[in-house]
Amino acid sequence: PLMIITQKITTLACQLHDGIGRQAEELTAEQNRLAVKSRPSLLEYLSYLLNFMSIIAGPCSNYKDYIAFIEGRHVHMKLLEVNWKQKGYDRLPDPSPTGAVMYKLCITLVSLILFLTLTKNFPMAYIIDNEFLDKTPFLSRLGYLYVVTQAAKPKYYFAWTLADAVNNAAGYGFSGVDERGTFRWDLLSNLNIWNIETATSFKMYIENWNIQTAAWLKRVCYDRAPWYPTALTFILSALWHGIYPGYYFTFLTGILITLAARAIRNNCRHYFLSSVPLKIAYDIVTWAVTQLAVCYTVAPFVMLAVEPTIKFYKSVYFHMHILSILVLLLLPSRPQTHSVRRAQNQAMLNSIKSK
Known part of the structure; x- marks a missing residue:
């Protein structure tokens, strides 16, 4: 419960800061949509933190979505967001x-x-x-x-x-209507099993595993970190999970593998898109490598202690660590343009300095 409450407190704190302490032009579209522009009452605050539906296993949700649910306008709000009339309905549906x-x-x-x-x-x-x-x-x-x-x-x-x-x-948990006109109840879904088991990249795997925690990390850390957002996000995730050494082995290894996977994808993937057989071969290889990389990364998370983790790494010759370092040393980095992030971070720094 404390882990979920930590997520909710920090989520609300960031969204309150976006709504009260920052200008609209400093925010991303998502931050602007989720910004909370007035302080909640004590009852609203405690209800958000301690409601029976999520107190034990979560998931963490956004404050505005939760309050809309409590006030009985959650479904209507989501239908308006997706413009339900364009989905083939002639009157407001009741999913x-x-x-x-x-x-x-x-x-x-x-x-x-x-x-x-x-x-x-x-x-x-x-x-x-x-x-x-x-x-x-x-x-x-x-x-x-x-x-x-x-x-x-x-x-x-x-x-x-x-x-x-x-x-x-x-x-x-209602999230809207899909392209086929089907009602979706995945606003709070924490995993997509099919995408996990068929993931062809480390990033795809992470995005579909513990989805709401990944979204929380993105909103409170990755989108706000002025420098090294990937590394800081993994470190925050380790701290949030607890004090077992295995958590830190897992998430520090995750930094290396994420950066290496990104470098490989940026430098190599476009060579395999010219034909269907090449693309299929690429997907098969990247699926196998992704699954093995995930297994290698999460083993310490399950073992928890230092001694079995080191013994495991030695037994597999630290191969993923070595390969990841070699990739980062040998492949040229091709960072994507982050002009929006740089502008946002500069605005954040200016806001802090002005205070």
């Missing part, structure tokens, strides 16, 4: 969350079954077992690392999908 809730409850049931059957049979600790390390070739160890990482996922799928379903059942 029901029942279908979305039932679908998500089915996912939680499957995830629970997988957790009870797979997770205990494929423990992460086995990848550093001495007998396993002595008898298993390197590539087989990587394959088993992928298997045990997959086996560790169902508990997260279960908790986050159930939390999403609880909010939807209360009528919260």
Whole structure:
């Protein structure tokens, strides 16, 4: 609960600062949309922090969305945002969350079954077992690392999908209408399982895993950091998770791999877009590398302690660390233009100096 409350307090603080302490021209479009222009009452504040739907497992939501839900205008507001008349409706629809809730409850049931059957049979600790390390070739160890990482996922799928379903059942989480005219109840969704399992880049994986936490990190850190936003965001994520050393191994490794993956994509991807077979081959290779990179990165997160983490890294020869450093040293950096970010950061610095 404290982790979720931390997210909510900092989210509201940043959005209040955007609404009260900054000029509109200093804000991005998203910051302007979410800015809170008046201080909430004590009751509103405590309700936002401690509401029963998200107090245990989240997810964190934006203050304006939550207040709109409490005041009974959440669905109407989202329909207006997507211009429901252009979606083929001749009168204001009244979407029901029942279908979305039932679908998500089915996912939680499957995830629970997988957790009870797979997770205990494929423990992460086995990848550093001495007998396993002595008898298993390197590539087989990587394959088993992928298997045990997959086996560790169902508990997260279960908790986050159930939390999403609880909010939807209360009528919260409506996000609009898609291109086919289907009502969407994914405003508070914390993961996209299909995109996770088929991710062809480290960035794509991160964006679909713990989505609301990633959005929180982006809004309170990445979009506001004047320098090194990627590194600072990963460090903040580690601090938010807690004090176990494994968290810091994971997120510091994540910085390296994210930067290396970005460099490879910027320098190489365009060579594989000229034909369909090349694109398919590129996607297959990047999928395999992404999945292995994620497994390598998150293993310390599960192990938590220093000794098993170092033993694991030694057993796989620190290969992802070495490859990432080589990529960053050998490939030319091709940073995208961040004129908007630079202007925003300069405006922020000027605002701070003026105070």
